[in-house]
Amino acid sequence: MTAGWRSALIVAVLLAAPAGAQEVVESAAPRGPDLTLAGEPLVRIGIVDGPVEYIFGNVTGAVRLADGSIVVADEQSANLRRYDASGRHLWTSGRSGEGPGEYGGLWLVRGCAGVPVTVFDWQQDRSTELDVAGNVLATRSLVPLGAHPYGAPVCSPDGRLVFTPWPDDMGASYEEDLAEGDVYRWHTALVSVEGDSVVTLRSGIPGAERFFIQAGSSGPRDWGKDVEFTPVSSGVWYGTADDYELAHLDWTGRVTRVARWAGPDLTVTGERVDAYREAWLARYDDPEARRNFEREYWPDTRDQLPERFPAYEALVALPDGAFWVKTHAWLAPGEELHLLDANGAWLRRLTLPGGATVLDAGRDWVLLRQRDELDVPTVALYELSEVGG
Template identity: 25%
Template sequence: MATKVWLALLCCFPVACRGAVADRGGPPAAIRDSAGVRIVENERSAETSRLGWRVGPEPSVSIGALEGEEPYLLHWATARMLPDGRIAVANGGSDEVRVFDPSGRHVATWGGQGEGPGEFSGLTQVARWPGDSLVAWYSHGRSMSVFDASGNFGRSFSLQSAETESWLRPRPVEARPDGTILSLNDPEGADTAVVEIRDGEGALSASLGTHPNMIVFVETDEYGNRELSSPAYGPALRLALWGELVAVGHTSRYEIRAFRADGSLARIVRRDDALRAPVQADLGPFVEAQMSMLSESGFPAEMLPDARRSLESTPLSETFPAFSRIVADATGYLWVREYDYPREERPAQLWSVFDREGRMLGFVETPRRLGILEIGEDYLLCSTRDDFGVQFIQVWPLDRSATGS
C-alpha cells in the first residue's frame, strides 16, 4: 500500500531575443520575450560557487525552552516579524499569538482557544496586514482574523467561494502587508490545484489558473473506503509572493512562472537541470523521515507498525524533485532551495538566488535544520528544533555585502 494522506499529516514564438547575459558574476542567462511574457533561461553554475552572502554563526535572538515560563514553550509554532521589530509567534499548540520584543522577551499574548471574537481553533499562521495590523488564519484556513498593533481584535472573515461544499473551499497560503491574499484550492484526492489572488475581504480578485499538484493514487479497500496515496519523492506545487508577482512552481521541473495581480503570466524562469531518478536504496531514508514526522506529531504509537509497513510498500517517483522550496525575500529576490538527495547529505542547506528579473546570481548557504519562515533585508526568521525535539523561533543575521566566489 502506498503512502496514505493521513501519513502526510505529519508555446509561443519568440518576438525578441536579448542573447546571453550575466549579472553580478552569476551564470549566463538567455532572455527573450514571447507574446508579452519574459522568458529567462539560466545556465547552472558549479555548486561550489557562492554568491557571497553570509548567515551569521549563531542566532541573534532565540525564543523557546524545554521547560520554564509558558510563553516560551512552543508547539507547532510559526512566526512573522512586525514592522517595529517585534516577533509575532502563532503557537498552534495553544491557539495563541505570542508577541516578543526585538530581544526575544515575551510582552503580550493575544487570542487563545475558543470560538469567540479574537479566539482561535487550529491556529496555523500570522502575517502582516495593512498599516501596523496583523492577520491570523485558523480552522484549517477556513477563517481569518485581523488585530491591530496592540492586539485588539478587529474583525473576522473567510475566503469566499461560489461552491457550497466545504472541501472545495480555498485556503490562504500567504498574505501581503497591502491586504493581498494568495490562496489555494486543492481538494483532497485531486492532482491539480487552483491558485488565486484575493482581496482583504476574502473576495476573488484574479485566478492564476489550474496547476499540477501532487501525484495522487486513489484506492478503495474491502469496506469501500477511499485511500489516497502518493509516491515517495513525488513532485508538488510550490507558491510564493514575489514582490508584486506570484511565483508558481511545480517541482517536477526547474521552472517557475510569475503572474501579475490580474492573473496574467508575466515571466517564466528556468534553469538547466538534469533530473535524477531514485533507486530502491533511496526508499529507506524516505520511510525513516516519514516515521520521524509521525512520531513527532503525536501519531498513536499502536498504529506506527502499520504505518511503517504501508510506507515500505510506497512506490518511488519517476524522478526526484527539481527543487524543494521557493521563498521571496523582502528586497525582491527569489530564493529556491536545492533538493537534498537521500544518502548525499550536504553540510548546509543550499539555495539558488534569483534577482527581480529572474536571473540567477549564485548559491547561498544556510545552516542545517533551519526552517526559513521569512527573509528580511538583513535577517532570517526561522523555526528549528534541538536534539530533544524542542522548538525554537530564531533570528539569524544575514550579511549581503560580501562578493561571490
C-alpha cells in the same frame, strides 16, 4: 564552484517576440558569493521547561516585524505570541474557539501591508488581523465567497489574499483508473481575493501529488511535488516543483516571464532512501514495533517514493520583489535557499542545517524553526554572511 553548477550567467530576453510572449531568464550561476548562517543565532526562543509563554507545541509560523520583534503562531495552544528583539515575551493573544480572537487552526500570513499581524484559521476559513499589541482589529470569513484554501494563503503587497483552493472533485475524476497505492496528481488553481470577489488567475495547474487508498480517500505522497507560489507587487511567481523553473503571472493571469536556474541533482538515490528508512525506524523504541514497520509498512512506503525529488518546497518574497526559493528537505545533506531577484535571475545560495524550516527571511537574515538536542521546538533568528567573508 561545485560540480553541476555552471560558471556563466545567461539572461535570454526575447525582445523580438510577438505581443504576449514570455521573457525567459536562464541563470547558470549566481552573481554573488554563497551565504552562510552566523555561528550562533541572534536570538533563540523555546525551552523544554519553565514559563509557559516560552514553551511551544506546534509552531506553524513566525514573522519578524519591522521593529525586530518576532510573532510566533503555536497551533497546539491556539495562540500567537510576540517577543522583542532580544527574545523577551511581550504578549500572548488567542485561544481555542470560534469567536473573535479564537482559533481552530492557526497559520500566520506573510506580507500583509499595513497590518502588523494577520492569521488564517484553516478550520474556519477565516482571517484575523491584529495590531502590534495583539488586539483583534478585524475578522473576515471566506466561506460566503466559497473560498477554501488548500494551503496557507499569502498576502500581496497591495493587500490581495492569494492561495490555491481545494479541488472541487478531490481527485474523484481520476478514481476510475486508479488502484490502491497508485500515485496521481490533482489539478488546482491560483486565486486571489480582491474585495468581495475571488479571481482565478490560472487554473489547471498540477497541484499536490497523492496516493490512492480507496474511492474518496487518498493521502499526500512522500516526497511528492506540489505547486509553490509567492505574490509580489507585479503578480505571482509560481511553479510545480518538477524542475528549477518558475513562471510569473501578472494580475490578469498572463504569464509574462519564466525563470530557470541550476540546482542540486534531483535523483532519489539509494543513500537518501536508506536515510529516510532510518529516520522512520528512529521513531520506534520497541524492537518489535521496528520489525513490524519493516515488514508491514516499509515496502509500501518505499514503493511510493518517486525517482526524482521535488525541486523546491517553499517561496518567500521580500519587500523589493526578490524572493527566496527553499529546496526540498531531502535533496542533499545541507538544505538550500536560492535568492532570485525581482526579474527571476538567480543571485545567491544559502546552505541551511538539516531539518530547518524557513518561517521568514530577509536579504541578510533568516528565521528558522528548529529542534534542539532534546527535540524541543525552537524559533531562531540568524544573520547571514558571505562564505569566506
